[in-house]
Structure formats: structure tokens, C-alpha cells
Amino acid sequence: MASATPPPPPPQVPQQPAQPPGPLQAASLKQIHFFSGNHNVETIKGILHIYKENEKTPLGLEDESKDIVCIHSIPTSMTIHDLLQFTGPVNNNIEHIQIVRNSKPNQFMALIKFSDEKSSDEFYKNFNGVQFNSIEPEICHLAYVAKVETFKETSDGCLPIVGHEELPTCAVCLEKMDESVDGVLTILCNHSFHCGCLDKWGDTSCPVCRYCQTPESVPENNCFACNSQESLWICLICGHIGCGRYVGGHAKSHYLETQHTFALDLSMDNLVWDYAGDNYVHRLVQNKSDGKPVAVEYENRAEDKIDAVQLEYTYLLTNQLEAQRHFFEETIRLIKKEAEETSKELIEENKLLLEEKKHFEDENQRLRKEKQSLEKKVTNLSSRLTKVLHDVQEEKEMNKCLSQNQDLWSQKFQSTESTLKTSIDKKDKEIEDLKEQVRDLMFFVEAQNKLKDVKDVSQDEIEESSIVVGAASRLSKARRARKR
DSSP states (O other): OOOBOOOOOOEEOOSSTTSOOOSOOSOEEEEEEEEESOTTTOOEEEEEEEEOOSSOOOTTOOSSOOOEEEEEEEETTSOHHHHHHHTGGGGGGEEEEEEEEESSTTEEEEEEEESSHHHHHHHHHHHTTOBSSSSSOOBOEEEEEOOOOOOBGGGTTOOOOTTOOOOOBOTTTOOBOOTTTSOEEEOTTSOEEEHHHHHHOOSSBOTTTOOBSSOOOOOOOOOTTTOOOSSEEEETTTOOEEEOTTTTOHHHHHHHHHOOOEEEEOSSSOOEEETTTTEEESSOEEOTTTOOEEOOOOOSOHHHHHHHHHHHHHHHHHHHHHHHHHHHHHHHHHHHHHHHHHHHHHHHHHHHHHHHHHHHHHHHHHHHHHHHHHHHHHHHHHHHHHHHHHHHHHHHHHHHHHHHHHHHHHHHHHHHHHHHHHHHHHHHHHHHHHHHHHHHHHHHHHHHHHHHHOOSOOHHHHHHOOOOOSSOOHHHHHHHHHHO
16 A cells, blocks of 8 residues: 655635635644545545634735635535536636545545636635535535645655646546646546546446545444544444543443443454453353353364354353343342332422422412502502692692792892881981981070170170080081071
8 A cells, every 4th residue: 555645735714704815824723634545555645734814815815826725524425426516617617626535434525626716716705604405404614725745655756847747547538637628536546537527427436446436424433421433342232332441441331330241343353352351252152161251163164163153152142131131120120229219209309399389378378468458558658649749739839939929028128128228317317417406406595594694795795796616517507597
């Protein structure tokens, strides 16, 4: 078997479905190990490195060659004819299709090389995230591939002439396959054909080696405990599938629980393991003395050998079924015991629940009565509140009227106060005048009294004389003159 390990061809995964990637960045997201070819003839293995870019690049930016697109996670129920029908709208722009697969069952991948970058961008934009058909839920997942390099050990490292490439021959029409003229399809066994020639081939096998064009659907076996797909063993008694001791050890755990001795390896070896003897066995035969499995050699007589193997297998199966019967009886007994205990617990819980139900019913009745009483109180309080609100409204109206009256009386008070002040000032002025008059009158009276006592003064002297008063004001003198 020839092996070839290509350097990592990095299919770029864009950040948005509608945009192809730009230059490759250094951050790696995932590695996909792939292989192709007929395992009976030749197998090519390699690794796909998937990268992402840190900056978004719009469609049509021609900074690097992105004319190769990878369709990954294609279901095996989809044949080559279905794939060609799915890519039918762009088959005229396809130069080469390479079928590869990885370790996941029931899936394969397709590397598609377009004639130009515009066609790859249109294919990515229109087909990424689209269902393969309207019946099955599988979706087409696309990724750009920047570069693909392969190297075969059988070629001894010889390289073709720079700028030249040897054209392969189509095994159907026996003509050279030129990618620039017709599209080339390389199926899983690494045989290449014209897309139109292989589309006319009615079978799903290779026209050359009869190998399957796409991986065949196989049952997906998983460990019942951890869902692992590595190192699986199936119990020959009950069909339980568990992983080996170097993965999770669930197959041996099943043996310790059920005492099922033999398990079959689901890998390519198909060997039977004996957990009791801790070794592989080729014949399921038990020794009558100790009951352990032994390897028995028979003579060349085929019929006796077959009869002996059937008898031994029947004996072994009978013993295993008997052990299985005891195991299930014990399991049923334990289940019944657990069921009885659970039933008792449920009965007790039911009694408690009934008591709680009765208590809650009484409490509910009491709360209903309390609710009715509270509703009456609420009704009474509502009527009182309505009355109080009405009174408050009347008080507000009254306060408004009082406020208006207060403003009016305040204006009247200010007017009255100013009038009173004027009257007081006038009264004070009149009082002052009256005091002056009284003073003048008193002075006149005193002067008359004094003149009566004077004897040597004649009437003419009195008339011609004058009186000087120091503190008298001019107004008082004028008033006295007027009175005189």
C-alpha cells in the first residue's frame, strides 16, 4: 500500500456566509485527517488545516487564488449522481472534483476546483447553508481551500516539469481529460473520469476497480454509557455495546455487573475476549471440570467438527442462558423489593398529602370567610372614602372662597388703614393748632391780668406799646393779630 502525506491545504472558513475569506491568518481552528483510495490497492492520507481570517473581505476581492471549495459532511446516502445533480447549475464552470473522506462514518467530502474565482464566489454564495434536497435535513457546508499539495512515496519524489502536467485518461471514453475543456471528477478510489461519462455510469461503483464511489452507510455503533466510538466491544449474550478498558472500561463494567463472560471486538479483527480467563478465545468451549473456556482442536473431519462445535456452542449457550436467567430473576426480585418499599413510601406520602389537603381545605374555608369579611370592610371603607372625598372637595371650595374673601378684606384693610392714617395726621395737626390757640389765649388772659395791676400806665401807652414773646412762632403772632 502506497501512502502519501500532503502538506496541510488550508481551506479558509469565512466569518460570514456571504463573504469569502481574504489572506490566511495564523490562528488555526481545526485539523481534519482525510484519506482516499481503494484500501486494497492504494490509499492516500493527509490533513486539512482549516483557518479563519481576522478581517472581513468582501466577495470578489482578488488578493489570493480561492478557486477551490470544499464541501464537507456530505451524507453517504448522497451518491455521485446526486452530487452532480446538486452542482448542476455550475457544472460548466467546474474543472475538477475530488472525493475524499475522514474518520467519521457515513460522511465524505468533495474538493471542487472552478475555472475562475468568480464562479467559486457565486457557488459559495448560493449553495452554502442550502439543503442537499427537500426531503433530508442535511445542509451543504462550504469552505475555501487556498492550496492543495500531494506527494506519493511510490513516485520517489520526482517532480513534473515546471509549467507542464500529464493529462490522465478517462477509463470510460478512453480520451485524455483536460480540465480546461471538460470537468474532471475523481472519486473516492482516486480514479478520475469525465463528469459526463461518470454521470452516464448507472452503477454506484467505480468503472475500473468496482470500489464504491462514496463511502457506504454503516451502522453507527456507540458505547451505551459514554457514546464513544473507539475500541467497542459487544456482549455475545445480551448485545450490550461498551468501550474498552483503555477508553472508559464500560464493557468490563458490564461483565462485572452481569457476569456475561464473552465480548466480540467490533473492529476489523472480530476477536472474542473471555473476561473470566482474561484472554482471547477461538472456540466457545467450556471445560466440564471447572467450567472455564478452552481451545479445542479437532480432526480434519468436517462434519464431526461442525457437529462438535454446534454441540459445544449449544452447551455454552445453555449455561450462559441459565446464568442469565438467575441474573434476571435476582434482578426482578430486587426490583420487586424496591417496588414494595417504594409503594409503602408512596402510601405514607399519600396519607400525609391527604392530611395536608384537609388542612388546606379548612384553611381555604377560613380564608374565604375572612375574605368576605374583608370585602364588607372594604365596601364600607370605600363608601366612607367617597364621603370624605366629597367633604374634602367641599372644603377645598370653601377654602377657595375664603381665600378670595381674605384677599378682598386685605385690600379693604389696606384702604381703611391708609384712610385712618390720613385722618390721624389731620387730627394731630388740628390738635397742634388748638394747643397754639390755647397758649395764645392763656397768654392774653395773663397779660390782661397783669395790666390791671399796673396803675401808672395810661391807656394810650398801652395801645402804643408792643409785646415781645421769645418762643412764639410767626403763625401764632399772625393768629393773635387776626384775633385782635
